Amino acid sequence: MAKNAFVTLATSDEYGIGALVLAQSIRNVGTNADIVILISNGVSPKLADSLNSIFTKVIKINELNSGNTEILNLINRPELGVTISKIHCWKLTEYEKCVFLDADCLVIKPIDELFEKMELSAVCDLGWPDCFNSGVFVFKPNHQTFNELLDLLKTENSFDGGDQGLLNQYFSDWFDSDIAKRLSFIYNMHSTASYTYLPAFKKFGERVKVIHFLGAIKPWHYSYNKENGEITSTYMATHHMPHVRLWWNIFAHQIKDNLPNDLSGIAGQLKNLEMNLEENYNRKKQWESGNIDYLGVDCFENIQKN
């Protein structure tokens, strides 16, 4: 067993597939660390073989939920309550130092140097940069930390209803205490950065090591053309596409064939996804024009019926 581990979390089959691609992406660039996944009951047993073949350890956890529906409805992301389950990672005390990565991240360059960083190191959040984004962070497993986080959840809950609010409340000195705890954006580049500040992406983009597909639309919601390997651009800026394509290259060539048939179609669906009207409209238009091919189940059927 290594002394370090990359850790991720899945509470559904969708995120389970994201996690498979994430783990494969880490193996592809190379690492000396273990790769561990925490899964809740939301992940179906059918995924077990695939998970076991890629991850060093697959650990079942009890799903936690902030239950803070009021605040989660404010941001239209009711699904984020279960991300609190992430705090189970502090119980992995068999490791000295770990790096947590959300299952919607993709590693494109080696990042083992992160294990040299101290707890809690992270990249700032682009919504409120005095807070850190909890999609990628360095931590030191410790049962006391886990217990204190759980206590904080019970007494104060999370200000944003997800793990990010809770972790920022607990590690509240992140912004002020030590410059070394603020990681460069290259370790958690929000996939939107390529169009919000394109000149910076053009100048610094080559340094990026981890892409984080933030927001409600994940790579597995895109459509993939089996014939030519192209990702169909829907409403997203075309600059975003190369990152989605990197994800699909791994999924299509290294993951999909090892999945049970009834799971491989999850990517490409829009199941349970609340999209805004403009996105719906644009996707529907492209679908009607016949320009979209996709993997698995017809992802636009629901839109048409509703």
Added chain:
Amino acid sequence: MAKNAFVTLATSDEYGIGALVLAQSIRNVGTNADIVILISNGVSPKLADSLNSIFTKVIKINELNSGNTEILNLINRPELGVTISKIHCWKLTEYEKCVFLDADCLVIKPIDELFEKMELSAVCDLGWPDCFNSGVFVFKPNHQTFNELLDLLKTENSFDGGDQGLLNQYFSDWFDSDIAKRLSFIYNMHSTASYTYLPAFKKFGERVKVIHFLGAIKPWHYSYNKENGEITSTYMATHHMPHVRLWWNIFAHQIKDNLPNDLSGIAGQLKNLEMNLEENYNRKKQWESGNIDYLGVDCFENIQKN
């Protein structure tokens, strides 16, 4: 003369009016510092009386321009080339320490404590947070710095075509060198933060001292109802509105009556504004429904004709 100054820049009458509101907002919260504006030929002489009545000094400068149209077109903001003129602020060596504020900022709490900060202190940019946002920064006037910035502009130009790219190239150690140089978001809160991460805004919003109206749509592009003092929400999230209302309260009650008649109508117009189609469409719809009243010239006439 004070030893410190707040400094801003206007290269057009629109930004001149923004600067008047900014300066008034600083006077309203109180300061011991001077308030200085740099103006180019783009500001018409008619604004002179108003500027002289609010600013401690009005200083004419030669407009600089990055001329980097290729990269400016990439971000659809061709007007940003002249923001390079900002570097003239380093020539204000009669002051020991200064704070630069873009003319689309609004100060809502005293910020004289910023003069204790070192050069170059700033808030991270939300597009690429390893860079600082150049809308608010602490600097130390110095002719040598000005000359070096000018040389850098000539030799390397600015990576984003505006002042922010150039300043980040020059002060390239901002991210790594000293934690004290990274200012809290409360000193340059992008007005969009209230809807991109609403829970954080709800938790930390009361601490905010400076609001920065980033993006192509400025407060003076909104419509104002003379009868009831209400700002008409167009395409923007309603959470944004209270900030725009703060701006208009100052403009309508402390600035407008002192402006020459043919200038007071600038706010409320959409002159020279490139809006995207969705915004155009939403505004036009609201206008047609009769729900919008506005100050000054009919801001929707051009849209209808085109």
